[in-house]
Each structure stands twice: as C-alpha cells, then as structure tokens.
Amino acid sequence: MAASPIRGGQAAADAALAGLDLSGYAAGRSRVWPRQRRATSRLSPYVRHGLLTLPAVWAAAAGAPAADRAKFREELLWQEYARHLYARLGPATARSLRFAEPVAVPSPVPVPAWEREPWPAEMACVATCTAELHQDGWLVNQARMWLASQYAVRAGRDWREGADRMYRHLLDGSAAANRLGWQWAVGTATGRVYGFSRQQVEARAPGLCGTCALQRACPIQDWPEVQTGARLQAPAALSGGRGWGGDSGAGPRRAELSGDPQAVWLTAESLGRGDPALVAHPQLPAVFVFDEPLLARLRLSGKRLVFLAETLAELGCEVRLGDPVSELAGRRLAVTHAPVPGFARRAARLDVVARHPWPWLRRPGTGSLRSFSAWARSAR
Incomplete structure (x- = not known):
C-alpha cells in the first residue's frame, strides 16, 4: 500500500x-x-x-x-x-x-x-x-x-x-x-x-x-x-x-499529579512533540500502543496506518501491539487527557499518576x- x-x-x-x-x-x-x-x-x-x-x-x-x-x-x-x-x-x-x-x-x-x-x-x-x-x-x-x-x-x-x-x-x-x-x-x-x-x-x-x-x-x-x-x-x-462520563469531558485545567510516573503514554489524539505530558516529562520513555482489538473492528486503511507509523517513527517512542490496558499494566503513567470515551475507559483501568490538560481552543462547559x-x- x-x-x-x-x-x-x-x-x-x-x-x-x-x-x-x-x-x-x-x-x-x-x-x-x-x-x-x-x-x-x-x-x-x-x-x-x-x-x-x-x-x-x-x-x-x-x-x-x-x-x-x-x-x-x-x-x-x-x-x-x-x-x-x-x-x-x-x-x-x-x-x-x-x-x-x-x-x-x-x-x-x-x-x-x-x-x-x-x-x-x-x-x-x-x-x-x-x-x-x-x-x-x-x-x-x-x-x-x-x-x-x-x-x-x-x-x-x-x-x-x-x-x-x-x-x-x-x-x-x-x-x-x-x-x-x-x-x-x-x-x-x-x-x-x-x-x-x-x-x-x-x-x-x-x-x-x-x-x-x-x-x-x-x-x-x-x-x-x-x-x-x-x-x-x-x-x-x-x-x-x-x-x-459524569462531566463535560474537558479534563483537568492544570496537571494533576499523584506520584512519580515511569513512562509517558501517548494516545492517537496527541502524537505531537508538543504533547503536554511529553514536554513535562522529557526524561521519561514514551510508549504508544496500537489497540489490536479496536483495529480489528475498525479495519483502517493501510494509508492511515502508514501515517501513524511515520509519525511514531519520528517520535522514536516504544510501540506495542495489543490491548492498551494489558500492555501498559504495571507502569505508573503520565498522559495528556484526551476528550474521547475510549481514553476515559482505559485511563480508569491504568495507573495514571500524572494527567495533563488537553490544549482546548475553547474549554467545554455545561451549556x-x-x-x-x-x-x-x-x-x-
């Protein structure tokens, strides 16, 4: 392709x-x-x-x-x-x-x-x-x-x-x-x-x-x-x-820290070098997980996967394939909040000790x- x-x-x-x-x-x-x-x-x-x-x-x-x-x-x-x-x-x-x-x-x-x-x-x-x-x-x-x-x-x-x-x-x-x-x-x-x-x-x-x-x-x-x-x-x-999810989905206004992270978890919503979690923890390894169960359901085109692969190669991060919750289990994670339901479900099952704000153009409210x-x- x-x-x-x-x-x-x-x-x-x-x-x-x-x-x-x-x-x-x-x-x-x-x-x-x-x-x-x-x-x-x-x-x-x-x-x-x-x-x-x-x-x-x-x-x-x-x-x-x-x-x-x-x-x-x-x-x-x-x-x-x-x-x-x-x-x-x-x-x-x-x-x-x-x-x-x-x-x-x-x-x-x-x-x-x-x-x-x-x-x-x-x-x-x-x-x-x-x-x-x-x-x-x-x-x-x-x-x-x-x-x-x-x-x-x-x-x-x-x-x-x-x-x-x-x-x-x-x-x-x-x-x-x-x-x-x-x-x-x-x-x-x-x-x-x-x-x-x-x-x-x-x-x-x-x-x-x-x-x-x-x-x-x-x-x-x-x-x-x-x-x-x-x-x-x-x-x-x-x-x-x-x-x-019980709130507006906006995420934190400022970084929320509850421990010392061991790695930065990158999501498909935030793969730039300016990712807030990546910038805040430059000394930590970064990891991205291709969600195998999700990919099997979505059947994304080769071009979409190539685009992601090119992006990840430039970042030089660790790349894994599987269920993100299983692949990231046992690590204390820093991550940038992502305004999507899938992120919320996975983050709730992982040891996220540092959550960084999403860069909104206009922060969501309840209107x-x-x-x-x-x-x-x-x-x-």
Whole structure:
C-alpha cells in the first residue's frame, strides 16, 4: 500500500503550518475539482492526531485576509464543537441526534446503479471523490457532503455504515467530526437534508459532468425529494449539564499529579512533540500502543496506518501491539487527557499518576450544544 501524499510526522506538520496561505480560502474551500482550483489547507490530519493544536492553527491564521481568516476559523470552531459534542455525548453520537433518518421519495429518473452500490463507479462525481478518498486518505468538506448525501439520502442506506466506510480511509478520521458531518448531511442533527444534485457538481467541479458516462442520464439531475424524519427525543446532555462520563469531558485545567510516573503514554489524539505530558516529562520513555482489538473492528486503511507509523517513527517512542490496558499494566503513567470515551475507559483501568490538560481552543462547559451557531457565538 503506497503512502498518502499527506505524510505523517511532526516535520511534515510543521512544514504544512509554516506554508499556510489562506488567500482565497473563503471562495475556494468548497471546490472539488479540478484540484488545482482548490483553496484548502490540508492541516486536518495533523490536527486530528495532535501534531498541530487548534490554538496553534488559529493563531497561524492571524495575518490572513479578513474574509478568509473568518471562514477558516469558523471551520476550526466546527472541529472544536465536534470535540465538545463527542466529549459530552460519547457513544450517543452514533445515534440520530434530533431527527429520524429522512425517507427518500422515488425519483422519476430510471433506477440507478446504487441499488447494488451506494457509491456507484459510473458516476464521475462519486468516482472522483472515492478515488481521492482511497488514494490520498483525504477529501474537501464538500466532497464528504456529496458522498454522505449520496449514500444515505439518494441510496437510502444507513448513514452509520457510510460513516464507518469513510472513516476507515480518512487520515483525519475521528468519530467526533466524522459522525457530526454525516448527521449534518443526512438531516438527523438539524432536520435539514443536504440534497446532493448535479447543480452542485457543475458549480463545484466545472467540467466534470462532461467526463461522465451518465451525463445524458444523470441520476442526480434534480434535487432529491425527501421527507424530513420525525423529531426524536434528543439526548438530555445535548441541552446542557453533565455528559456520558459524569462531566463535560474537558479534563483537568492544570496537571494533576499523584506520584512519580515511569513512562509517558501517548494516545492517537496527541502524537505531537508538543504533547503536554511529553514536554513535562522529557526524561521519561514514551510508549504508544496500537489497540489490536479496536483495529480489528475498525479495519483502517493501510494509508492511515502508514501515517501513524511515520509519525511514531519520528517520535522514536516504544510501540506495542495489543490491548492498551494489558500492555501498559504495571507502569505508573503520565498522559495528556484526551476528550474521547475510549481514553476515559482505559485511563480508569491504568495507573495514571500524572494527567495533563488537553490544549482546548475553547474549554467545554455545561451549556447547550444543540446549535453550533449559538455555541460558536458564546465560544468567541
């Protein structure tokens, strides 16, 4: 399996941040094809794995043109909001948040190939996006929305299956951001379905339809007719209060020490040289555990594993394979808090004697997370 052109490691992350140019970002961030017309940063894989923190990326945008800076920082806030939501709700993000799945109404267009395959290779728009997903392990947000809508709204498949399928390949794949994006696209979070259509392809990928074998029998010629799902009983924690783990998932405000650690435990959320636990304990060996039971379930692509391997090789840490709780048993550990349920479960079963704060862009509280817009206004 060839590596992605987005290489892992702190050196690659630092180079990408140093070369950040947001000129034209607001106008070009949603272009899908051709690639050279895009205005994207491709920093998300480094942010997802903690090689770059959201506060550092936020600061790096300071000198950009005002409209581009505002749009870019709005995207960073979406990433933070997704983390807040996941830290609060945990496993509940795998269920429809506020609305049942939309019910597709049959179209007058002849039955398309997605009766067998939700992402049909015959459609140039879909094939272009899935090829990039498989080859690079990355997609612009507009392409992610196309694939989500095609899979769940057009083809009528379960959005969770599609989200898992996309997650396997994305270098920046996280349950937090990926699930939120899919729920937004299929309407289970907002009640408003994102309707993938030819009009969007022609606007965001001009000329691509002319390469398509189905250009004269386009199965997405018109907007999909869909019925918004019924309103559901939203998780109580969405409106405010404590989350699935009994708190906001924010972690400590300052380092919590209860003993002398013997090693620094690195997690997939925080693999940068600036990891707070690593910085606080430079004399200690660092260890990362590939979670074998989890990997067997997720079936991540080779490119994702290569990205992680490149990152770990640069760190020069101890790397193990197995169940993290078993592999780390008997060691007193220092670790950086990670705002994900899996970390909380494992940390509770390990001898963590030094827990360091997560580098939040906006620290979670106990207020409502029902609306990104309202949250973003209060977070600024």
